[in-house]
Amino acid sequence: MQTQDIIKAIKNKIDIVDYIGRYLSLQKEGNSYKAICPFHADKNPSFSIKPSEQFFHCFGCGVSGDVITFAMKYHNVDFKEAVKMLAEEIGLSIDDKQAENNTQDKKLSLDQIVAYVEMCSQYAKLTNYFADRGISPDIIKKYKLGYDVENNTVILPIVQEGQIVSYVRRNLDENKTRYEFPKGHKAIPFNLDILKDDLQTNVFITEGIFDALTIEAAIGQPAIALNGCENQKEFLQVLNQIKPKGKKFYILFDNDEAGCKAAKQLFDKMKNQYEVAICKWEGAPYKDINEFWQNSQSEVINFLLWQLKAAFYPYALINFAAQYVDFIKSEKFKAISTGFKQLDDVLNGGFVAGNLYVFGAKPSVGKTTFLLQLIDNFLQQGYECVFLSAEMPKEEILTRIFCREYGLKKANVKVPAFDFYKKLRTQTATEEEMQEFMFVMQDYIKRYAFKLHILEGQSLDEVYYVLDHLQKPILFVDYLQLLQPAKPCQSDKQRVDLIMQELFEIKNKFLIPVVAISSLNRESYSDDNNKDDIKAFKESGSIEYGTAAAFLMKREDNKPIHDDYKGNGYTINFKCVKNRYGSTGDDITMRFWGGIYLFEEIEDDNTL
Incomplete structure (x- = not known):
């Protein structure tokens, strides 16, 4: 028996x-x-x-x-x-x-399924699991939810045409598979009878049964559960057989990447025949609606009522109002100082979240040095900097950073420390110099051990992973023309366009500033200042239209200025050729000291 x-x-x-x-x-x-x-x-x-x-x-x-x-x-x-x-x-x-x-038994018969559900429903009161998940006694009774005492599982019956046809077992023991179906039976959506109920005009579609029960508990509207976001086929078959009229469908899958992806798939399959919308999760830090319900029932009620009102108008102003208020009150709205006063003045305060800034550089103007110095300025303000180097290995980047730090520590001493990079390469530094250098390096690492992140490569794939784990990141790219897009391309221009699209996605997804170096078209390597405009950027289409600000970096003359303590210096002009938040044509003059990898602002050539 x-x-x-x-x-x-x-x-x-x-x-x-x-x-x-x-x-x-x-x-x-x-x-x-x-x-x-x-x-x-x-x-x-x-x-x-x-x-x-x-x-x-x-x-x-x-x-x-x-x-x-x-x-x-x-x-x-x-x-x-x-x-x-x-x-x-x-x-x-x-x-x-x-x-x-x-x-x-290979497969349970329908009679066995019904008998099992009826038996377990009598023991629902023997577990606190339903109460812990916010499911009321009335809903337990309505859906004949039960408890299998022998196996320590809760039973969620599935009814079609008013008859029990299957169930879902939720194992409460952690060492067992979480969800199971009757032997020989596949997953069946929960509450499909709603599709035939003419009085049910608003229909939520969830992944799990507890999510569907939560919606009913919160706003009194029965909901459909697919029993997994991947189980769309049977639901769509029944839906297209019934072809219900006068219903609006609200897809409310889990608040994770898989849920968002599956919601979009189901939406695309339904949108041509039915009124359907995807519920937005913005501002709700929970994995699903039932977890939300367990933490704040009043907020869930407001959340669901808002979905009924606004889900079909995802781009309406009202949907952005609350987020905008939070944004302008947050640090992300504040312009971030670049550490260079003249540059901040041109940019109305500095870099702004969600914007892309490009510096076009001709050869031998210190483009990587400038980017590294920007990074150091932001690190000092407490930001986390992600540097994607498509050209130099991380060892070369670190050497430049530490040599600059070493040079600044020795700024008032006339010693060969400012050419220390060469000494490292030729291994001719004295033991004392090496000890000083190691001290400077260890101090820098201690300060920015988890603030500076350096990636090597020509793909943006790993950038997403790194940014996901940071709180206040800024992305730096050196440089655009060496990056390879995720999609295949057929020309240099198309490659840059695709890379720009990926950078747009990153800056919008993470709402951060993105700073990139771009090479210049060789046809623009002229000394004629009249040619210093946005067209000087190689493959300039996407750069011209997609950046918040663009600057051209140019050495003013080939004759260096020498300083005993800083080595040779060159005058570098930054011309603003694109500025979304201000005027263009502004010139910024800096001195690039190649000996210690340092940029300094100057008012004119007589300053130093």
């Missing part, structure tokens, strides 16, 4: 009054019996038995159940042992072999 058949036989043959009467002194009162409850310190008879329902309940401690439940609690045994003990009273025996055979 199946376990459910044995349980049914126990209840038919063992009267609950007779059984409990063996252990408690019962007093008849009308159609029920009363007794002192054995499960708590009861002074007045609060333990009641209803013979007509074969059910007991204590109004003092709240314990309730059938004859099996009483046997479990009174004899302090588990469900399996209680069933075995009671079965022996009526001449049935259960051994482990039989239990094993019961679990190895």
